[in-house]
Amino acid sequence: xxxxxxxxxxxxxxxxxxxxxxxxxxxxxxxxxxxxxxxxxxxxxxxxxxxxxxxxxxxxxxxxxxxxxxxxxxxxxxxxxxxxxxxxxxxxxxxxxxxxxxxxxxxxxxxxxxxxxxxxxxxxxxxxxxxxxxxxxxxxxxxxxxxxxxxxxxxxxxxxxxxxxxxxxxxxxxxxxxxxxxxxxxxxxxxxxxxxxxxxxxxxxxxxxxxxxxxxxxxxxxxxxxxxxxxxxxxxxxxxxxxxxxxxxxxxxxxxxxxx
Amino acid sequence: xxxxxxxxxxxxxxxxxxxxxxxxxxxxxxxxxxxxxxxxxxxxxxxxxxxxxxxxxxxxxxxxxxxxxxxxxxxxxxxxxxxxxxxxxxxxxxxxxxxxxxxxxxxxxxxxxxxxxxxxxxxxxxxxxxxxxxxxxxxxxxxxxxxxxxxxxxxxxxxxxxxxxxxxxxxxxxxxxxxxxxxxxxxxxxxxxxxxxxxxxxxxxxxxxxxxxxxxxxxxxxxxxxxxxxxxxxxxxxxxxxxxxxxxxxxxxxxxxxxxxxxxxxxxxxxxxxxxxxxxxxxx
Numbered sequence: 001x002x003x004x005x006x007x008x009x010x011x012x013x014x015x016x017x018x019x020x021x022x023x024x025x026x027x028x029x030x031x032x033x034x035x036x037x038x039x040x041x042x043x044x045x046x047x048x049x050x051x052x053x054x055x056x057x058x059x060x061x062x063x064x065x066x067x068x069x070x071x072x073x074x075x076x077x078x079x080x081x082x083x084x085x086x087x088x089x090x091x092x093x094x095x096x097x098x099x100x101x102x103x104x105x106x107x108x109x110x111x112x113x114x115x116x117x118x119x120x121x122x123x124x125x126x127x128x129x130x131x132x133x134x135x136x137x138x139x140x141x142x143x144x145x146x147x148x149x150x151x152x153x154x155x156x157x158x159x160x161x162x163x164x165x166x167x168x169x170x171x172x173x174x175x176x177x178x179x180x181x182x183x184x185x186x187x188x189x190x191x192x193x194x195x196x197x198x199x200x201x202x203x204x205x206x207x208x209x210x211x212x213x214x215x216x217x218x219x220x221x222x223x224x225x226x227x228x229x230x231x232x233x234x235x236x237x238x239x240x241x242x243x244x245x246x247x248x249x250x251x252x253x254x255x256x257x258x259x260x
Numbered sequence: 261x262x263x264x265x266x267x268x269x270x271x272x273x274x275x276x277x278x279x280x281x282x283x284x285x286x287x288x289x290x291x292x293x294x295x296x297x298x299x300x301x302x303x304x305x306x307x308x309x310x311x312x313x314x315x316x317x318x319x320x321x322x323x324x325x326x327x328x329x330x331x332x333x334x335x336x337x338x339x340x341x342x343x344x345x346x347x348x349x350x351x352x353x354x355x356x357x358x359x360x361x362x363x364x365x366x367x368x369x370x371x372x373x374x375x376x377x378x379x380x381x382x383x384x385x386x387x388x389x390x391x392x393x394x395x396x397x398x399x400x401x402x403x404x405x406x407x408x409x410x411x412x413x414x415x416x417x418x419x420x421x422x423x424x425x426x427x428x429x430x431x432x433x434x435x436x437x438x439x440x441x442x443x444x445x446x447x448x449x450x451x452x453x454x455x456x457x458x459x460x461x462x463x464x465x466x467x468x469x470x471x472x473x474x475x476x477x478x479x480x481x482x483x484x485x486x487x488x489x490x491x492x493x494x495x496x497x498x499x500x501x502x503x504x505x506x507x508x509x510x511x512x513x514x515x516x517x518x519x520x521x522x523x524x525x526x527x528x529x530x531x532x533x534x535x536x537x538x539x540x541x542x543x544x
Contacts, residue, residue: 003378003413004376004384005332005364007411008332008364011373012369025412025413026410027409027410027411027412029410029476030448031477032476034409037477038409040408041373044479045370048370048371082367082370085298085326085362085368086299086326087298088299088302090370124305125302125305125306125307126304126305128303128304128305128308197305197306
């Protein structure tokens with residue numbers, strides 16, 4: 001192994017593991033000791049990553065306060081050395097980390113607020129795609145409608161929350177006091193997507209959420225209508241399915257269709 | 261490979277999201293923009309949409325922070341492919357990154373880490389620059405970084421190392437005025453020695469920036485206005501290198517655009533004064 005390779009290995013361990021071997025290579029300056037000088041790099045590493053996480057998870061920070069967020073950030077940095085060239089992806093494991101790591105795992109809303117922040121970022125700079133317009137569908141023969149299979153916009157992300165984390169997020173964004181924590185008896189779905197360059201989210205009712213999941217899996221519209229009928233009752237099931245579909249088109253959640 | 265020396269672009273700024281609207285809705289007196297490559301290595305959305313509009317209106321150069329040209333890890337071909345794809349979109353006048361390393365063993369420390377100035381490190385960097393230039397089909401532009409430590413094994417000065425890299429690998433240099441000032445303060449060398457030690461024909465860009473004073477050292481934070489000492493050194497650099505594309509680099513505490521344009525005007529004034537003095541001297 002070359003000495004330059006050894007040097008970089010030692011330098012990196014000096015930062016990540018606070019191993020002092022590298023100090024043997026570093027010279028004291030006229031005014032500062034080598035440990036103070038190398039400490040600039042140790043400090044910068046943690047400070048930079050903490051700043052990245054602070055930018056990415058602004059609402060988690062607001063919810064936990066400075067002290068709580070600093071604990072979360074420190075634990076995350078220790079457990080997740082960055083493995084991507086762009087800082088954009090450093091914090092991507094935060095929702096999973098907060099869900100699985102005590103004491104944050106005891107507060108499910110922390111992980112869910114983080115998941116919403118991450119999904120909004122992912123939607124914001126996710127792939128471009130032209131949204132489907134209602135005129136494109138209006139041109140179809142009525143007989144073709146049951147054969148329609150829809151293509152979701154590539155920025156759509158479906159989340160499932162067990163708490164009112166989305167309401168907490170909204171209050172924190174508006175810089176108002178967050179509502180009292182509420183745990184849902186049943187998990188509730190939320191859809192995140194981008195429209196007109198802005199990332200949005202909206203809650204999904206159980207029936208609409210079911211239909212969205214099936215549509216995203218490539219199930220034909222005719223079958224989707226039958227599933228809606230089974231889920232919420234036959235009365236006006238087609239109308240309900242068509243209303244959901246119209247809403248998705250208005251919000252830019254679909255990019256295309258094919259006939260199967 | 262395109263080996264022509266890049267053109268003089270005038271006086272530019274780093275493109276920052278805080279200024280997107282003002283730049284696109286007005287016509288600020290900015291000749292060109294430097295964009296941070298990694299910020300636009302994304303799939304889509306508003307940042308790329310804005311970037312396209314900026315590229316239609318202004319000359320643009322790409323500036324990266326994660327090439328890790330001096331790392332002993334394998335070259336990250338995924339990163340280089342993404343960089344090349346972005347370059348095809350932006351058509352930058354040049355592509356720059358830092359003469360440093362950012363990590364090994366698959367880790368990125370998100371910092372511009374220092375190199376011991378040894379023959380071994382030099383050979384390694386020269387080889388890597390050549391590989392990257394072959395892949396990108398163009399010459400790279402490398403920037404000197406600020407550093408806070410020096411190493412016992414160094415066999416040459418920083419300016420000797422930088423010059424050797426540029427000459428042997430046949431690449432361009434981005435001369436960061438502030439970084440030379442910061443390192444000279446931290447390591448006790450003369451900024452003039454650095455200046456005189458760099459080959460004039462290799463320098464295609466200046467960075468001018470602010471920094472933070474700690475107790476007994478300076479940290480290159482790029483979050484303050486440019487101080488008088490750095491402006492003085494800029495004047496010396498313009499006198500030495502002549503007309504070089506100049507950019508005010510602010511990475512944090514981003515002020516209103518007008519404030520940066522004012523700093524840019526100050527750089528223009530200095531360059532004009534230096535030019536007038538040089539012409540008057542030549543006419544004598």
